[in-house]
Amino acid sequence: MQSRRMIILIQAAIIGILLLVLRPVPLPMSLMESWNILGERDNHDNPIRKINALQEILRFNPDRVDLWLSLADEAEFTGDLNLAISALEKADLIQPLETSRLFLLADLYSNVGLEEKAGRVWKALASRNDLTEHDYFRLIISQRTAGNFNQAREYVEEWVNHYSTSGRANFIGGVLFASVDLERARLQLQAASGLDSAYQVRAYELSRTIQLALKSDDPAYQQVVIGRELAKLEMWDLAEEALIRAVYLAPKSAEAWAFLSQAQEQQGGDGKPALEWALLLSPDSIIVQASAAAYWRDHGQYDQALAYLEGLCKLEPESGVWQVELGRTYMQMGLLDQALNHYLAAIELEPKNISFWQALAMFSFNSNIQTKDIGLPAVRKALELGPADSTNLDVMGWGLMVVGDTVNAEKFLLQSVQKDEGNVSGWLHLGQLYIQLNKTSDARQVLTRAVEIAEGNSVGLVAENLLKEVGSQ
Numbered sequence: 001m002q003s004r005r006m007i008i009l010i011q012a013a014i015i016g017i018l019l020l021v022l023r024p025v026p027l028p029m030s031l032m033e034s035w036n037i038l039g040e041r042d043n044h045d046n047p048i049r050k051i052n053a054l055q056e057i058l059r060f061n062p063d064r065v066d067l068w069l070s071l072a073d074e075a076e077f078t079g080d081l082n083l084a085i086s087a088l089e090k091a092d093l094i095q096p097l098e099t100s101r102l103f104l105l106a107d108l109y110s111n112v113g114l115e116e117k118a119g120r121v122w123k124a125l126a127s128r129n130d131l132t133e134h135d136y137f138r139l140i141i142s143q144r145t146a147g148n149f150n151q152a153r154e155y156v157e158e159w160v161n162h163y164s165t166s167g168r169a170n171f172i173g174g175v176l177f178a179s180v181d182l183e184r185a186r187l188q189l190q191a192a193s194g195l196d197s198a199y200q201v202r203a204y205e206l207s208r209t210i211q212l213a214l215k216s217d218d219p220a221y222q223q224v225v226i227g228r229e230l231a232k233l234e235m236w237d238l239a240e241e242a243l244i245r246a247v248y249l250a251p252k253s254a255e256a257w258a259f260l261s262q263a264q265e266q267q268g269g270d271g272k273p274a275l276e277w278a279l280l281l282s283p284d285s286i287i288v289q290a291s292a293a294a295y296w297r298d299h300g301q302y303d304q305a306l307a308y309l310e311g312l313c314k315l316e317p318e319s320g321v322w323q324v325e326l327g328r329t330y331m332q333m334g335l336l337d338q339a340l341n342h343y344l345a346a347i348e349l350e351p352k353n354i355s356f357w358q359a360l361a362m363f364s365f366n367s368n369i370q371t372k373d374i375g376l377p378a379v380r381k382a383l384e385l386g387p388a389d390s391t392n393l394d395v396m397g398w399g400l401m402v403v404g405d406t407v408n409a410e411k412f413l414l415q416s417v418q419k420d421e422g423n424v425s426g427w428l429h430l431g432q433l434y435i436q437l438n439k440t441s442d443a444r445q446v447l448t449r450a451v452e453i454a455e456g457n458s459v460g461l462v463a464e465n466l467l468k469e470v471g472s473q
Contacts (some may be wrong), residue, residue: 047074051083065095076104081112099128103138110146118146126155133163140172141456144237152176160188167196171203172455175235178206179226179242186210198421198453201390202233220250227259234457236266247274254282258291265298286315290325297329305329320346324359336367340374347378354389357382361395365402375399390420398429401436409433417446424454428463435470444470 035057054071061067068091075084088105091097097105102125109118125131126139136159143152153176159169174189186207193203209229213222227242243260250256257278261271275295278288293308306329312322327342343360350356357378364375379399382392397413400406410433416426427450434443447467454460 047078050074051078051080062090063094065091068094069101072101072104076108081108084108085112085114099125099130099135103135106142110142115146118142122151126158131162133159133166133168136162136169137172140176147237149176149238149241153180165195167192167194167199168453170195171199174203174206175230175233175238175455178210178230179223179238179245182210182214182222182226186214196421201420201422205229206233220246220253220256223249224253224256224259227256227263231259231263231266233455234266235455236263239263240267252281254278254285255287257281258285258288261291262294265295271295286312289315293325293329297332302329302333318349320348320350320353320356323349324356327359327363331363331367336369339363339367340369352385354382354386354392357385358391358395361399365395365399368402371399371403376403388419390416390423390426393419394423394426394429397426397433401429401433406433406437422453424450424457424459424463427453428459428466431463431466431470435466440470 033053035053051071051074054067054074058064058067058071068087072084072087072091075081075087085105085108088097088101088108091101092105102121106118106121106125109115109121122139122142125135131139136155139155140152140159143149143155156169156173156176159166160173163169170188171192174185174187174192177185177188189203189207189210192199193207206229209225213225216222216225223242223246227239227246230236230239230242240260240263243256243263246256247253247260255278257274261274261278263271264274265271272295275288275291278285279292282288289308289312293305293312295305296302296308297305306326309322309326309329313319313326316322323342323346327339327346330336330339330342340363343356343363346353346356347360361375361378361382363369364371364378369375376396376399379392379396382389383396386392393412393416397409397411397416400409400412410430413426413430413433416423417430420426427446431443431447431450434440434446444467447463447470450463451460451467454463
């Protein structure tokens with residue numbers, strides 16, 4: 001009996017001690033207030049307040065991965081990239097970050113200049129077996145943005161190995177290898193063409209250029225030819241890489257320097273030194289003078305641009321291309337009557353040139369000048385010369401949309417993307433038509449397709465911005 005009483009006393013004593021040691025401690029008022037802030041519906045209007053609340057809560061709950069991730073999101077939103085990095089690093093120590101978060105961490109490292117850390121994260125991502133095609137594309141873009149083209153080529157190899165039947169993977173592989181391994185690029189482009197019709201036309205054009213380059217034993221000429229074709233695809237960074245190699249191999253090639261200037265300018269760089277060197281090497285070169293005209297026009301120095309273009313008209317009086325360029329220059333200056341006269345002059349010089357009829361039609365539609373009297377007849381003439389041309393069908397659809405014939409506009413635009421699924425402009429115009437018709441779901445679908453196949457070109461960027469607007473509706 002005494003033994004039992006003793007046990008009960010001991011248990012009571014232990015409980016008493018535990019109650020003293022583990023007695024409930026009231027939560028600090030600041031912590032309670034912080035939780036209340038997180039629960040407020042309108043806290044997104046004051047992200048700094050939310051950041052402060054998260055930091056206070058994490059002082060008492062440092063193992064909450066979800067809170068560290070929320071802190072990273074808020075910090076990134078406010079532009080506090082170092083805080084975002086710190087939050088992601090702490091979350092990663094508790095639980096390995098998911099793929100999307102690793103991409104964000106790598107981007108943040110790169111944005112603050114921590115390239116070595118960014119590179120380690122990129123490599124860690126590349127070694128994962130669960131990457132989607134979009135993930136591989138992001139990896140490659142990250143390396144191209146950083147100028148690490150060889151690393152981008154390694155990543156595209158992994159992409160093709162994991163998704164061998166992907167037309168997109170093979171197309172981008174062909175583009176990346178075009179200036180360093182012509183035969184390999186040609187084979188990958190051939191594969192892309194057969195796997196996905198969206199890349200058929202572009203793959204064919206680049207393959208044809210590679211075949212032309214392979215016929216030459218001059219490596220500098222090969223790089224110039226490839227660089228020009230990459231520029232047509234608006235792969236300006238890769239074009240620049242090829243052209244830098246060209247001027248290294250042939251430093252006295254004025255044309256190579258001129259093309260290099262254009263590639264640099266298109267990326268927001270300074271192409272003037274390369275252009276000046278080209279002019280010094282060969283001031284009478286038509287390519288060099290055309291590059292100079294484009295440079296001065298893009299910089300708003302229209303008098304100098306016009307002087308070069310008028311000189312080119314005298315050098316090649318039977319060529320309509322310089323009349324078109326004069327038309328574009330006057331249009332940019334806002335002098336639409338002069339612009340129209342030059343577009344018409346180009347047609348008069350080369351009445352069977354489809355691209356000139358297209359240019360005249362687009363000028364009419366974009367400036368809303370005589371759309372029914374000049375624009376539509378011009379595109380009808382282009383269709384007469386090239387009835388199966390996807391661009392002609394696209395321009396006709398766009399023109400009909402401008403004049404209000406939305407029913408026939410849709411028919412022509414659908415025909416355009418059926419003829420060439422890779423016609424990004426056709427998809428964009430179709431998306432714009434659906435927005436005009438309040439067909440939001442259809443607009444979202446076709447604009448998504450435009451962005452997917454554009455590979456970052458200027459038309460694709462317009463489609464991407466429209467898609468964001470549609471997505472917010």
